[in-house]
Amino acid sequence: MSASHTAQSWIESANGHPDFPLQNLPFGVFSPPGDSARGGVAIGDYIFDLKTACEAGLFHGAAHQAALAASGDSLNAFFAAGATARRTLRDALIALLSEGCGEQKRMESLGARLLKPQAACRLHLPAKVGDYTDFYVGIHHAQNVGKLFRPDNPLLPNYKYVPIGYHGRASTIVPSGTEVRRPNGQTLPAGVDVPVFGPCARMDLELELGIWIGQGNEQGKAIPIAGAAGHIAGFCLLNDWSARDVQAWEYQPLGPFLSKSFATTISPWVVTAEALEPFRTAQPARPEGDPQPLPYLFDEADQQHGALDIELEVLLLTPRMRHEHQAAERIALSNTLNMYWTVAQMVAHHSVNGCRLQPGDLFGSGTLSGETPDSFASLLELTTGGKQPVVLSNGEERRFLEDGDEIILRARCRRDGYPSIGFGECRGRILPAH
Incomplete structure (x- = not known):
């Protein structure tokens, strides 16, 4: 699934963002201030914290398993899970981050636990490079x-x-x-x-x-x-x-x-x-x-x-x-x-x-x-x-x-x-x- 070219996010900075609109959703590894490295997704000016999202029960079934694989301090396990797992998690992220999502109020209540300002975070190598x-x-x-x-x-x-x-x-x-x-x-x-x-x-x-x-x-x-x-x-x-x-x-x-x-x-x-x-x-x-x-x-x-x-x-x-x-x-x-x-x-x-x-x-x-x-x-x-x-x-x-x-x-x-x-x-x- 891909977000339609007209789809908007309830995260306002994503709409019209030159790099990270809803249609992108790239994966990476980051450290919030004073905390350990974990997986996240870039959306507008923020990073969607996959570890917090998993703990909050925002994903289900195969999407939850894929999110767990992507939430650690490297994306190697997520890469190893293959294209089906990647697409399943992307579909779930598009649903969660789209305007009008039924979970929007619950996600907004998580506040800075779920959405970290990119400017305040340190970005790491996304995976351990073997070769x-x-x-x-x-x-x-x-x-x-x-x-x-x-x-x-x-x-x-x-x-x-x-x-x-x-x-x-x-x-x-x-x-x-x-x-x-x-x-x-x-x-x-x-x-x-x-x-x-x-x-x-x-x-x-x-x-x-x-x-x-x-x-x-x-x-x-x-x-x-x-x-x-x-x-x-x-x-x-x-x-x-x-x-x-x-x-x-x-x-x-x-x-x-x-x-x-x-x-x-x-x-x-x-x-x-x-x-x-x-x-x-x-x-x-x-x-x-x-x-x-x-x-x-x-x-x-x-x-x-x-x-x-x-x-x-x-x-x-x-x-x-x-x-x-x-x-x-x-x-x-x-x-x-x-x-x-x-x-x-x-x-x-x-x-x-x-x-x-x-x-x-x-x-x-x-x-x-x-x-x-x-x-x-x-x-x-x-x-x-x-x-x-x-x-x-x-x-x-x-x-x-x-x-x-x-x-x-x-x-x-x-x-x-x-x-x-x-x-x-x-x-x-x-x-x-x-």
């Missing part, structure tokens, strides 16, 4: 970066046959608002033959879509493409922080290592597949001459309905802007339609060799740049490898991120006649290296 995989499905990013190193042949031959990815570091995934320390590492400055050790000088961001895995698979048993979407619990925003100078020295022959593993920031709310259903669309057609995906990666229904139309935004807030009380400035505007492979194709490919996926595993889409410079979703692209600075409206310039800079990622789903749905913010500020 993290970063894909590379943003084709324009792959082409732009490839041109910097291989102008005549930017894409390697395998790109259009296989969803490229690498295993990242789950232990350094942090929620929005966590400060990120500039990493130290080996680099090879221009004109020298021996590497040096010290702080990264080419700190960068990467705008990505995060994908949370729900039910997993048995080791040795692949997830078929036709059923892959059912293994996705929800979505978030993801900033794959990158130390470009460290990466340039270390990545051959095995790819990123210390240049990526120091931090990955995600937005704390899990936007469900059900909330995004109105914003699904056909996967963009491949350019003429591109190969057809191999059979294990091709499903007609996925091609017709497996892409997401989500507007993505990168903003930069510098120390000077903060000091002068200026708003963060947008430096890129892109869209998830820039993905060459669908999320279902990523799941199918990841498991086709028998790899076991588990509830709470996290995927990154790869950097989702568009075709035009104003949609380039990393400074590496925006500055052509540091050659042309980004000039901000206050006159400041950036080739790469400086200490004190803060990156803010936002996302919005829009459709005529339908409330907008957002993801909340994914933000992180750079601290100096130790």
Whole structure:
């Protein structure tokens, strides 16, 4: 069940809310002031406390069991319960939070026990991440970066046959608002033959879509493409922080290592597949001459309905802007339609060799740049490898991120006649290296 596009909530701040109207209802883990972490649902300016709701007997039957699974200090058990449990709880939440609900007076009597102001709460990672995989499905990013190193042949031959990815570091995934320390590492400055050790000088961001895995698979048993979407619990925003100078020295022959593993920031709310259903669309057609995906990666229904139309935004807030009380400035505007492979194709490919996926595993889409410079979703692209600075409206310039800079990622789903749905913010500020 989805809330109709005209449905209103008895929680006034939800009606017309840019991120969290009744039609969204994302799940997360939060701590109220002076209390322990527990599961909740974002609705307007508030968090609906699932622990309190369960204790008050607001859910019944299968919805109560699903709410219990979602009310703990991580959503792993809720993810493991699968799509049916998720939909059942969503249906119950829509009924409880809709205008005219028969339980409205009882819920209002619970007051701040049930509805916590978001601004007063601390948000945590929504799940314990067992494994993290970063894909590379943003084709324009792959082409732009490839041109910097291989102008005549930017894409390697395998790109259009296989969803490229690498295993990242789950232990350094942090929620929005966590400060990120500039990493130290080996680099090879221009004109020298021996590497040096010290702080990264080419700190960068990467705008990505995060994908949370729900039910997993048995080791040795692949997830078929036709059923892959059912293994996705929800979505978030993801900033794959990158130390470009460290990466340039270390990545051959095995790819990123210390240049990526120091931090990955995600937005704390899990936007469900059900909330995004109105914003699904056909996967963009491949350019003429591109190969057809191999059979294990091709499903007609996925091609017709497996892409997401989500507007993505990168903003930069510098120390000077903060000091002068200026708003963060947008430096890129892109869209998830820039993905060459669908999320279902990523799941199918990841498991086709028998790899076991588990509830709470996290995927990154790869950097989702568009075709035009104003949609380039990393400074590496925006500055052509540091050659042309980004000039901000206050006159400041950036080739790469400086200490004190803060990156803010936002996302919005829009459709005529339908409330907008957002993801909340994914933000992180750079601290100096130790």
